[in-house]
Amino acid sequence: MTSLRRSFTFFGGKGGTxxxxxxxxxxxxxxxDGFDTLLVSTDPAHSLSDIVGTGLDNTIRPIRERLWGIEIDAAEESKRYIGEIQDKMLAIVSPAIVEEIKRQMEIAYTSPGAEEAATFDKFVELMDMVKGADGAKGGRTFDSIVFDTAPTGHTLRLLSLPEILGAWIDSLIAKRRKTLELFGMVGKFEEDMKKRATDDPVIDTLTRRQKQFEKSREYLTGDMSAFFFVLNAEKMPIMETARAVEMLEKFGITVGGVVVNRVIPPDAGEFFAERLKDQEGYLADIERRFGGKNIVRLPLLRSDVRGMEQVEEIAAILGKLE
Ligand SMILES: Nc1ncnc2c1ncn2[C@@H]1O[C@H](COP(=O)(O)OP(=O)(O)O)[C@@H](O)[C@H]1O
Ligand SMILES: [Mg+2]
Incomplete structure (x- = not known):
């Protein structure tokens, strides 16, 4: 089997799986294994710190040798993101509408989707840091990034943003061009407007954003990325995972496989006998539905995962994902 080790590895699935x-x-x-690795949480309900035993936040922090971590703070990113757009706008508009721009930005900051857009921006900024990605010009680099994503719906929306917003930005650029062309026809502004049509700050910003989306699509849909679903051997999670796999594949994102977590071991005792029988059926269903992909089973542990020792045990089993 060819190696599934990619520059970008995503783990997704329902909450708590x-x-x-x-x-x-x-x-x-x-x-x-010797790779400089960045662990990124895009789940607003962060819990990486608890597991790795290091306090993580919105900046890249070392966890241990060759391993770093960051928890993306959507609210903070959103504030910064809107702030940057506001600065650009204020630089190009007349002083008379400064207050209006500020008011609009206030609305934008609290509008639905702002945090997702900002999270996505940060997400691409981090992806640029992988060796071979084109943004890492002289800055800090990693061999690999592992994403701890939010529950399925949120993540699917996030990953589909480039496609959806890409088309929207296209239409904005076209509209802006049209406006500039119209101005151009008035005559006396002609020279100035012709210059602006080739050198317009709004088109410039939109085009840059468009390029970033295109780049992220390249990262997500090429050989650089693989997505793994974590699920439990139960009816609803299997169906939800099947739907999510289909959607991601429609977006052109490689689904590397599934991790079946909390598999009850056969020697679990009389109390689990009935559940074990159900589980057998569900495991067979998982094999049937996802048989073409890697399937790894993680046993139900005696306790919650506490500390690095248990994490390493799980790491050894997950090695089979490759
Ligand atoms: N195989 C397992 N056996 C026992 N407990 C587990 C196992 N896998 C995860 N847990 C525990 O279940 C809880 C949820 O796991 P977590 O990885 O935080 O899920 P998610 O990120 O999908 O919400 C945690 O307390 C974790 O320690
Ligand atoms: Mg989590």
């Missing part, structure tokens, strides 16, 4: 555990374990494995 074990995404954070798996991404931390997989990142530990990559670091132990």
């Amino acid at each position: 074990g995404k954070t555990t798996c991404s931390a374990a997989y990142a530990v494995k990559l670091a132990d």
